Amino acid sequence: MVRETNIQDREEENEGGSTNTGIAAPAAKQLTKGDLIDYFVSGCKPKDRWRIGTEHEKFGFELETLRPINYEQIKRLLYGIAEKFGWDPVMDGDNILGLEKGQQSISLEPGGQNEFGGAPVETLHQARDEIDTHIYQIKEVAKDMGIGFLGMGYDPKWKNEEIPRVPKERYEILRNFLPKVGRLGLDMLYRMCSIQVNLDYGSEADMIKKLRASLALQPIATALFANSPFAEGKPNGYLSKRSQVWMEFDDSRTGMLHFVFDDSFGFETFVDYALDVPMLFVRRQNKHILCDGKTFRDFMEGKLDCLPGEFPTMDDWNYHLGTIFTEVRFRKYLEMRGADTGPIGTLYALPAFWVGLLYDETSLQNVVDMIADWTQEERQMLRVEAPKTGLKTPFRGGMLRDVAEAVVKWAKEGLERRGLKESAYLDEIEEIAKTGETRAEKLLKLYHEEWEQNVDNVYKHEELLL
Numbered sequence: 072m073v074r075e076t077n078i079q080d081r082e083e084e085n086e087g088g089s090t091n092t093g094i095a096a097p098a099a100k101q102l103t104k105g106d107l108i109d110y111f112v113s114g115c116k117p118k119d120r121w122r123i124g125t126e127h128e129k130f131g132f133e134l135e136t137l138r139p140i141n142y143e144q145i146k147r148l149l150y151g152i153a154e155k156f157g158w159d160p161v162m163d164g165d166n167i168l169g170l171e172k173g174q175q176s177i178s179l180e181p182g183g184q185n186e187f188g189g190a191p192v193e194t195l196h197q198a199r200d201e202i203d204t205h206i207y208q209i210k211e212v213a214k215d216m217g218i219g220f221l222g223m224g225y226d227p228k229w230k231n232e233e234i235p236r237v238p239k240e241r242y243e244i245l246r247n248f249l250p251k252v253g254r255l256g257l258d259m260l261y262r263m264c265s266i267q268v269n270l271d272y273g274s275e276a277d278m279i280k281k282l283r284a285s286l287a288l289q290p291i292a293t294a295l296f297a298n299s300p301f302a303e304g305k306p307n308g309y310l311s312k313r314s315q316v317w318m319e320f321d322d323s324r325t326g327m328l329h330f331v332f333d334d335s336f337g338f339e340t341f342v343d344y345a346l347d348v349p350m351l352f353v354r355r356q357n358k359h360i361l362c363d364g365k366t367f368r369d370f371m372e373g374k375l376d377c378l379p380g381e382f383p384t385m386d387d388w389n390y391h392l393g394t395i396f397t398e399v400r401f402r403k404y405l406e407m408r409g410a411d412t413g414p415i416g417t418l419y420a421l422p423a424f425w426v427g428l429l430y431d432e433t434s435l436q437n438v439v440d441m442i443a444d445w446t447q448e449e450r451q452m453l454r455v456e457a458p459k460t461g462l463k464t465p466f467r468g469g470m471l472r473d474v475a476e477a478v479v480k481w482a483k484e485g486l487e488r489r490g491l492k493e494s495a496y497l498d499e500i501e502e503i504a505k506t507g508e509t510r511a512e513k514l515l516k517l518y519h520e521e522w523e524q525n526v527d528n529v530y531k532h533e534e535l536l537l
Contacts, residue, residue: 101371102383102388106385107342107345107346108338108342110388110403111278111402111403114271114403115273116272116273121270121271121430122192122193122270122271123192123197123268123426124188124189124404125198125418125422126187127202127265127266127267127412128180128265128412129220130220131184131220131221132218132219132220132221132530133217139226139229140218141235142235142236142237142238144216146166148216148218149167149169149170152170153170155208156172156208156211158170159171161176163239166238166239173190174189174190175188175190175205180260180264181242181246182234182236182262183234183236184263189201189202191269194491194493195491195493196491199419210537219536220536221537222298222412222414222415222535222537223411223535224264224265224314224411224413225312226262226263227526228301229303230303231257231262242260244352245351249320249321252320252321253319253321258316259316259317259320264411264412265408265411266410266411266412266417266418267406267421269406270404270407270425270426270429271404272405275337275338278338280435280439281405282328282401285428286327286397286398287438287442288438289408289409289454290409290450290464290471291457291471291478292407292409292424293409293410293457293458294310294311294462294464294475295462295479295504296413296500297311297458297509298411298413298417298510298511298514299313299314299511300515301526305524305526306518309459310460310512311458313411314409314457315458315459317396317398323349324348324394324395324396326397326454328397328398329447341401346366346367347366348391348394348395349364350362350365350367350394353375353377353387355378363376363377365377367391370382371383398454407421407425413510414535414537416496417500420498420500422496423486423494424482426489426493427481427485427489431489433484434481437481441474449467457471461507462503462508462509470507472504476504483497
């Protein structure tokens with residue numbers, strides 16, 4: 072079976088994807104602000120329906136030349152996986168842009184980065200099995216093509232202009248538009264890979280606690296998973312270059328959402344914020360239309376210059392929310408966005424970290440109590456400094472490592488209280504928290520002491536190969 076689509080449910084999370092048919096008609100009735108609030112209310116689920124949705128991205132490269140794989144190679148890879156393992160191709164016209172199998176997906180970022188999106192699952196063991204199966208399948212096809220996959224948060228060697236492009240209208244629009252709203256907009260498209268996890272909330276009050284906790288701790292996750300210290304063949308001055316790039320991109324739709332910590336925060340407050348975030352574009356008849364800085368509030372009033380007199384649909388609202396790139400993305404779930412891609416163990420560890428903290432009432436309350444008196448200035452300082460100095464970032468008379476040790480411990484205890492024997496997935500980051508030495512710092516040591524300052528060695532470093 073071949074599925075014709077334009078935007079997959081999980082596709083393009085890093086640069087703003089969402090479910091959308093691409094053929095939205097004008098709204099049958101004018102949306103109200105209450106409808107937009109109800110969108111988030113509909114995300115509330117009882118605890119027995121909370122699920123874990125994992126995503127990760129990785130760089131494909133030629134084993135012989137180390138060059139990023141091009142679209143022709145990607146096509147062969149995707150068709151090979153489809154044929155050998157029973158996936159359905161996802162097409163955009165004549166171009167294959169991904170695969171689907173049940174609720175799982177494989178999709179492409181603009182520079183050809185491979186993204187796997189798992190189905191919503193109940194346990195971390197199920198998430199691990201999904202990831203392991205995907206890695207096995209993609210390597211089975213790739214090995215005969217001379218292709219490998221690198222688990223890092225930022226391309227260590229190649230410049231933007233050296234990275235092949237995925238043929239897609241949306242990407243072409245972004246390629247021309249993003250440099251206007253961020254100095255490193257093209258880096259975001261072509262040179263970054265992350266690990267993400269999507270988690271549920273039970274009520275407005277539960278959402279508030281989880282969103283505050285995860286925003287405040289996102290710099291700790293950035294430090295624990297820091298794995299992008301190289302760019303264009305040399306150290307780039309950061310432990311997580313990927314995280315730093317987001318600070319250089321369109322501050323109207325990125326950052327720490329400091330208003331979330333106000334006493335008045337709730338669903339309605341977030342709707343007010345999202346209404347005033349400039350729209351990137353809308354989709355009509357399988358085409359993207361730039362919005363020239365108009366907001367969704369303008370759209371609600373029929374004042375979108377590119378669609379004069381037209382009012383939005385709920386698809387438009389969901390699509391717009393997907394173009395907000397804050398450290399935690401809020402839709403009908405919470406999406407953790409602070410971690411670099413790394414070795415396969417980190418693909419298990421990130422969901423374990425957040426599940427242990429956010430799905431256990433005691434651990435969540437421990438975090439909420441700890442961050443209660445953190446100031447906006449402190450949260451912002453951690454956001455800025457953690458990508459540079461990692462767990463050695465000074466904080467409140469100690470170092471960020473002290474906070475990391477505490478929260479990893481709480482995450483482990485939260486997993487143990489789940490009673491599913493999931494706490495071993497934290498082993499990957501437990502030692503990092505204890506020592507304060509990130510993976511990025513270990514790579515820098517190898518670069519200076521053993522690799523003779525040749526970054527090509529990352530492509531041979533077994534730990535980083537997925």
